[in-house]
Amino acid sequence: MHATNLIIKKRDGLELTNTEIAWLINAYTHGEIPDYQMSAWLMAVFFQGMSARETAALTMSMAESGDMVDLSQVPGIKVDKHSTGGVADTTTLVIAPLVAAAGVPVAKMSGRGLGFTGGTIDKLESIPGFKATLDREKFIANLKKYNIAITGQSTAIAPADGKIYALRDVTATIESIPLIASSIMSKKIAAGADKIILDVKVGSGAFMKNKADAIKLAKTMVRIGELVGRETVAVLTSMEEPLGTAIGNSLEIKEAIEILSGRGEAALREVCLILASQMLILGGKAQTPESGLTKLVSLIDNGQALAKFTEFVAAQGGNAAVVNNINLLPQAKFSVEVINDCEGYVRTIDAAKVGYAAMHLGAGREYKGQTIDLAAGLVMNCRIGQYISQNHLLATLYSNDETKLELAGLLLKQAITIDRGPVDIPPLILGFVDKHGFRDRLA
Structure with missing residues (x-):
């Protein structure tokens, strides 16, 4: 079996057998297939997709590439x-x-x-x-x-x-x-x-x-x-x-x-x-x-x-x-309140932008292995559809690095849009x- 043949097969929109998928995953896991060939196969999958059977075979091959935890000795349905x-x-x-x-x-x-x-x-x-x-x-x-x-x-x-x-x-x-x-x-x-x-x-x-x-x-x-x-x-x-x-x-x-x-x-x-x-x-x-x-x-x-x-x-x-006693949890040295400067109904809250604000404060990682600030983050005080007056508290920001608070506050404000008319609340x-x-x- 050769990686090139499996790349060609998937590139041309054909289905791989369970055996072929298992061989490919096992060989790559053990360093027998170089990154450039696996990259080519992944790009072929990206464009051609996989059948339900192929996807299940890929899933099991990856699951079986390492330890399989046996919980049978634990009573009940896990x-x-x-x-x-x-x-x-x-x-x-x-x-x-x-x-x-x-x-x-x-x-x-x-x-x-x-x-x-x-x-x-x-x-x-x-x-x-x-x-x-x-x-x-x-x-x-x-x-x-x-x-x-x-x-x-x-x-x-x-x-x-x-x-x-x-x-x-x-x-x-x-x-x-x-x-x-x-x-x-x-x-x-x-x-x-x-x-x-x-x-x-x-x-x-x-x-x-x-x-x-x-x-x-x-x-x-x-x-x-x-x-x-x-x-x-x-x-x-x-x-x-x-x-x-x-x-x-x-x-x-x-x-x-x-x-x-x-x-x-x-x-x-x-x-x-x-x-x-x-x-x-x-x-x-x-x-x-x-x-x-x-x-x-x-x-x-x-x-x-x-x-x-x-x-x-x-x-x-x-x-x-x-x-x-929640004060036993890590506590940030610095905090700031973000205040609304207009009144109206909250139309949108861009969750990704709010998330980036929290990450900038130190709550998340931009790259693997980065140290995070366990006390950092923010607490929101508004939701979509809510009417808020001028000077309403939008959120409170927390960080152990005071220099990060200003930019995070700007990101938070950019994430929220206010409308003069009532707004439908999206279903959960x-x-x-x-x-x-x-x-x-x-x-």
Whole structure:
């Protein structure tokens, strides 16, 4: 078998066999195929696409290129959740303990962020003492005992995806649905979950800017799950504005605690409850979305959800006292309030620009390995459709570098447009995709 022949075959729009795909991925992972040939093949895929079978074969080949986590010794149906990323997307920090409190084991391997803010691991590491790197034995032991374990993404998980993604990043082949879908699903499958919920973001602050592309991506990932025996459901959620109010690592920990305590931003709470209810259905703990929502709300109201978060933090070495004393989280030395200079209705909030403001403050990374400021970020105080008067507080910015505040404030103001007339509020939930296809809601 020769790489050149497989490049030609895909270039000409032909399908590769499962064996050919497996050989290609294995050979590239082990350095037997040079970057320039893999780049040519990726560009051929970019233009010619892949069939559902090919995409599933690519996914499994990447998943099997490294360790495959076996969670069979953990009782129950293990459900994992993945978000395609966004701004103020604090959902994992809320959903994981909430679903675990409902009796569904949540085993999650998460990465560090590259972009607007840190990833889930960075956010958790803003809790003093929290250990985000667990060995296999500790990960499984915590999962069995507490129904929840979150650890950093091991380089041994889907190493082929890591190599290929780095190549896609510098060869303009990122925006390919089969390549995006296989990248996401290979890591989820290798991490060992029985079933998967996907939060596919749509809008200005998301990778998928429009609903049609998001549906296509969701259908591709759900189909992969079906073909490899992992039931998968996708929820399309809006990212036309920041989901929560907090954008930044320790700031998002604070907001997650507020949501789990029954307070906090209504939009973030709603999306968390919708996603979590689908996880309860997949995990066999609810028959309908309505019954799932009822159970989840009761867990928040009776304090069990927050207690599970507290237990989870302590189990991974973190100072659980942060739950009752947020001042134990990293605190920024400097802050500034951004004030509105006109009155009217908030028409748009460009989530990406707000994210860039947070990244400039130090909350995110512009390149891999960059040190982030765990206390930096911003807290929004307006939403689309809201009427605001002159001198209204738009947001509060936080940083340990005072020189970054002025530019971040300008970026924040540029992200917000004000209109004199009332504005329609965009829906939070744009639809669902399961094995039956897309629909506005799931029964």
